[in-house]
Amino acid sequence: MFGTTDDNALSCFLSPSMTVTKKHEPADVRINNRMMVFGQIFSSCPMSRAQIGRKTGLSRVAACEVVSDMLDKHFLMENGYEQPTRPGKKGTLVSVDDQYWNVIVLDLSMPFLLQAAVMNLRGEIVTRVEKSFDKITAVTPETVIALAESLLDGASHILGFGVAVPGIVDEDGVVVETANFGWKNVPLRKMFQQHFGKFCAVDNDANSALIGERFCGTGRATGIFVQIAVGVGAALLIDDSLVLGIHHAAGEIGHVVVDPDGPQCTCGKRGCLETFISAANLRRRINENPLDRTTILQEAGRSLGHVLAPSVSLLDLDDIFVYGSKDIVDDIFLGATEYAINAEAASTLQNHSIRVQQCSCGNDIVLRGESIAVVQAVLRNANEYKKSAPCGTRTHNPRLKRTLLCQLS
Known part of the structure; x- marks a missing residue:
């Protein structure tokens, strides 16, 4: 999938390069281990715990602990047994769980067209919708939220939302400026999280596309x-x-x-x-x-x-x-x-x-990249990771849903 990709090339992907050096806490180590394991398994065929340990450099105990935790939270799933090369117990293979969690992603990069999709954790599209506009300035944060609402019934357990926006986006998910829509200082992440009660990542569309090419291309x-x-x-x-x-x-x-x-x-x-x-x-x-x-x-x-x-x-x-x-x-x-x-x-x-x-990666590169950005952000955020309980539920305001969906008709 990745040509000349190094074994651990996706281990800590999407870590911002401009950060302040600080003392590493135990939580940082756990986050780093999660990122390494997810990146390694994403870029490989199903792997045993022993193989994961060898590829990531984690001890067998550490690899088993990380994998068990990610299995419990449905980021990984067991996927058959490895072919034994010597007598003994067969190793259980694990892969990215593409059955349980869904991510709802929106791509705002195209002129006069909004694209949205329900994705699995492998960056694959489960279902999608599109909404066209005669005037690009008709795209508002409310219409974007409404489009996301229209996909709720097609998703099972929602891990989070992702929005790829042309323009400048700060670390708080505020769209500082996007000339396409005439937006300035729009707190899009906050608006999504208040409305849906779920984590939301907001990223520049070129960054999302790069992530898609890195993971899926x-x-x-x-x-x-x-x-x-x-x-x-x-x-x-x-x-x-x-x-x-x-x-x-x-x-x-x-x-x-x-x-x-x-x-x-x-x-x-x-x-x-x-x-x-x-x-x-x-x-x-x-x-x-x-x-x-x-x-x-x-x-x-x-x-x-x-x-x-x-x-x-x-x-x-x-x-x-x-x-x-x-x-x-x-x-x-x-x-x-x-x-x-x-x-x-x-x-x-x-x-x-x-x-x-x-x-x-074709025309879906932004959607695929942004869905992976959401997964990475949740894995990196200790609080959001803890929230990813096996019985994930959707939380939204039904009355507001009816109001917003009227804008899409």
Whole structure:
């Protein structure tokens, strides 16, 4: 599933890279062990407890304790027996429990379209709904909550909710700004948790997509993920730590100026990257001059490569994944991006070239990534993990449900 993925590459995935060093408490060790075990089992076939111990470096006792606890809370399930290589008792195999818990996830990254799905713990879609809008500004926090409400009857035991939003999201789940919807300082996590009584993760959509590529695609422990949709955003992973930035704005490359004399941007500047390579702008230019399609996509790819080259050189990266509609992000675009990066960032001291490729997870990459982000967040949060009792129930306000569902009709 992961190509050249290291054995423990997913062990502590999604740990923010900008944190303050502190003394490790016993609870931190338990959290770290849970994360290692879940990441290892997610990326592998069913494994025995002894195999888990060897792969993660945990002692047999520690591995057994973690697995037993995660079995009790339905994060893992027993899944047959290993084939014995010598006489003795067969080891019981365990895998991610994709039967018990559900996660309700919403993807707000597409223009004029909200996507939502009930997912299992493997990031697989159980059921999904979509809601289109004539005006992008018609998308409000209330309509997002209403869409989540519409999926309640299709979910069994709800572990939590996840929302992937284009824009800047802080550590408290506040949408600081998203130009698409005109939102500013919207406490979306708080609104969801107050309404549903369940944990909610709110993340930048590019970060969610990167998580999806890392867990479910061919992404590796270090690399850049670029998403081209309404705008242009990026996410950065270094040694399996997601780089968020001091102001949680890492990866906001769409408003880097590539031509000071270029087109006017919605941000007020001229010649931002977004004015050249956003999906809408590229389609408009191609529709106006269909015979120039190849040239337009080559120029767009070179612009992206020019913006990414300094980061690639600074951080010694070699993997870049690009997600976008296939009529835009095709071999012409990707080839031009790769050529520009290698021309500007590679040096004679390097014995490798930088690879630029399309993401491998398809159109559901944001939904899949955000569902895994919810699971990881619950595993990391001791209080939320304790709440994940085997008899998980749904809590919501039925009267408010009826009111909000009217908005979806």
